Amino acid sequence: MTGQAATLDLVFHALADPHRRGMVERLSLGRASVKELARPIGIALSSVLKHLKVLEAGGIVVSEKIGRVRTYEIQPEALNAIEEWTAARKRNWNVAFDRLAQAMADHPENQERRAP
């Protein structure tokens, strides 16, 4: 598996959970502590920490400990890998679709229909 494929695995996996997406949604508004992240979700701090580990593994968040408080911050460029992958699929699909449309237009039956 290439490094890029492994990264995509981790990023897609990290975002396949509603609690983790909720944390990313919160962090996209600004940095937050574990407690601040746990409060709106209403799950145990230990579960929040597990989810944050998965997000860190995917490179989606980074953390920093200042004094006794660890805060988390989003790394928006981690979402670029997903955006690039989905955009490439759509480009290919559009090319394939245009080719099909052209083949249909070039079909003898359609040519005859357009003849005067």
Next chain:
Amino acid sequence: MTGQAATLDLVFHALADPHRRGMVERLSLGRASVKELARPIGIALSSVLKHLKVLEAGGIVVSEKIGRVRTYEIQPEALNAIEEWTAARKRNWNVAFDRLAQAMADHPENQERRAP
């Protein structure tokens, strides 16, 4: 969990595997049979079928049986949910970033520095 969250779970989960992404990459070029999807990956047909089930659950592919051959087709709009979610996170992050930049510019220390 709302319907949209459940959909995002399934779509992100479906794409968190390199074999499944490989199948989506192949299908973005045009429809293919199970055999055609299995060939470049070199895994058992039964494994390919399992992966295709996950992709179908995420609404990323649909299948049709013509005679004895089942062919699969990509549903590119399934990727829209992902694109919209990542774009919304980036928008929020940019707003938060601009607000921070503005707060820094408005800080008395920076105001003084700009004074003639």
